[in-house]
Amino acid sequence: MNQILTFVRLVLMIGMLGTLIACSTPARSGHMVPKSALSLSHSLDSPLRNAIAISKVGGGEKTNPMLWSKVGTSELHEALRLSLSQYGFLSTSDVAAPFRLEVFLIELKQPPGGYTLIVTSFIRYKLTRNRDDQVVYDDVITASYKATVDDAFAAIHRMKLANEGSIRANIAAFLQHLHSLNITKSLIQ
Amino acid sequence: MLMRLLCKVSIVEKTKGAIKGLIGSITILIILGLVGCARPTGYTKSASSFLTGAKGYGYSDKRINGDEFSIVVLGNPSTSKARVAEIALLRAAHLTKEQGRTHFVIIKQKAETTEKAVPISIPLFVGGVLVPVPVGEKTDKESMAILLIRLLPLQPAYPPDVLNAAEVIDNLAKHLE
Numbered sequence: 155m156n157q158i159l160t161f162v163r164l165v166l167m168i169g170m171l172g173t174l175i176a177c178s179t180p181a182r183s184g185h186m187v188p189k190s191a192l193s194l195s196h197s198l199d200s201p202l203r204n205a206i207a208i209s210k211v212g213g214g215e216k217t218n219p220m221l222w223s224k225v226g227t228s229e230l231h232e233a234l235r236l237s238l239s240q241y242g243f244l245s246t247s248d249v250a251a252p253f254r255l256e257v258f259l260i261e262l263k264q265p266p267g268g269y270t271l272i273v274t275s276f277i278r279y280k281l282t283r284n285r286d287d288q289v290v291y292d293d294v295i296t297a298s299y300k301a302t303v304d305d306a307f308a309a310i311h312r313m314k315l316a317n318e319g320s321i322r323a324n325i326a327a328f329l330q331h332l333h334s335l336n337i338t339k340s341l342i343q
Numbered sequence: 344m345l346m347r348l349l350c351k352v353s354i355v356e357k358t359k360g361a362i363k364g365l366i367g368s369i370t371i372l373i374i375l376g377l378v379g380c381a382r383p384t385g386y387t388k389s390a391s392s393f394l395t396g397a398k399g400y401g402y403s404d405k406r407i408n409g410d411e412f413s414i415v416v417l418g419n420p421s422t423s424k425a426r427v428a429e430i431a432l433l434r435a436a437h438l439t440k441e442q443g444r445t446h447f448v449i450i451k452q453k454a455e456t457t458e459k460a461v462p463i464s465i466p467l468f469v470g471g472v473l474v475p476v477p478v479g480e481k482t483d484k485e486s487m488a489i490l491l492i493r494l495l496p497l498q499p500a501y502p503p504d505v506l507n508a509a510e511v512i513d514n515l516a517k518h519l520e
Contacts, residue, residue: 155470155471158469158470159470159471159472161470162469162470162472162474210408212407212408213405213407213413218396221394221395221396222395222396222397224396256408258407258413260405260413260415260489260491261403261413261415261487261489263398263417263457263487264395264397264398265397265459265460266392266394266395266397266399267394267395267397268459268460268461268462268480269460269462269477269480270460270480271460272457272458272459272460274455274457274487276415276453276455276489278407278413278451278491292450292451293451294451294453294489294491296453296455298457298458300460
């Protein structure tokens with residue numbers, strides 16, 4: 155009986171110590187870049203190739219080390235820049251780009267806890283043609299990611315992975331939408 | 344032999360006590376669970392969890408830029424998509440008045456069903472201590488409403504497709520607040 159009590163107390167103490175030692179860090183930009191959203195040939199064909207500049211990114215939150223990991227605005231901005239660059243959409247010049255992209259992280263829905271953490275991101279993407287301010291795309295994309303104990307034992311790390319996965323899936327969906335946009339080359343010039 | 348009999352009776356009595364305690368704990372948990380989930384989410388600002396910072400049920404809003412705002416409503420599993428949409432619209436109207444305006448337009452609206460994995464635990468006595476032991480997981484469906492709005496500047500007249508904040512509040516506040 156005493157041994158069982160001691161064991162239970164030891165487990166609880168280790169759990170509490172682990173909670174104190176582990177600190178949350180924000181989602182990492184490089185981990186939010188989709189790996190295979192589009193094939194290279196798809197982006198080469200797109201009329202939006204090298205045509206988009208990121209003009210504004212917002213809605214991110216700073217991570218409190220004592221609470222769940224969040225997605226910061228600067229990390230999201232960098233993830234978008236890397237993604238658009240990787241798939242050939244990013245313009246080489248912010249000033250001369252035919253289109254500007256505004257992105258806003260409306261909500262990052264996180265569970266309060268659990269072994270399986272499902273995070274859902276809601277991001278608004280607004281693509282505007284610079285020469286006449288015509289909005290060619292304006293939508294809110296939803297994407298979820300599930301992180302289990304197999305991905306990470308520590309809940310804090312698991313949540314970060316779920317955040318990154320959700321944003322990665324969201325950006326991947328946006329890239330697919332970009333590719334599907336019915337924009338002819340004549341509308342770009 | 345008498346000692347053996349006394350020991351047997353003692354073990355049986357202790358086991359009965361433990362089983363009664365377990366049944367009592369499970370009953371209390373079931374009642375609390377039913378009470379917690381029975382009522383749909385009302386018009387309430389979502390609060391962040393003290394332990395994790397995760398947002399709870401209710402509404403929240405952010406300024407996107409200038410006069411554009413986003414409103415998000417998360418409902419518990421007992422809340423319908425229609426109800427979360429109404430809560431979002433009511434919050435949009437209140438937000439409009441708080442910003443000193445009278446009318447707003449809806450830029451975008453979305454209704455979503457999201458999932459949440461909920462661990463299933465049963466309380467067990469381990470060495471005299473009640474410990475929740477995880478035995479599985481279930482998935483709850485939660486309704487969410489997203490509303491993007493633009494507040495209009497104060498002017499003498501407005502187009503017919505614009506929403507009047509005061510009218511929205513009059514129509515929705517009675518059964519939501």
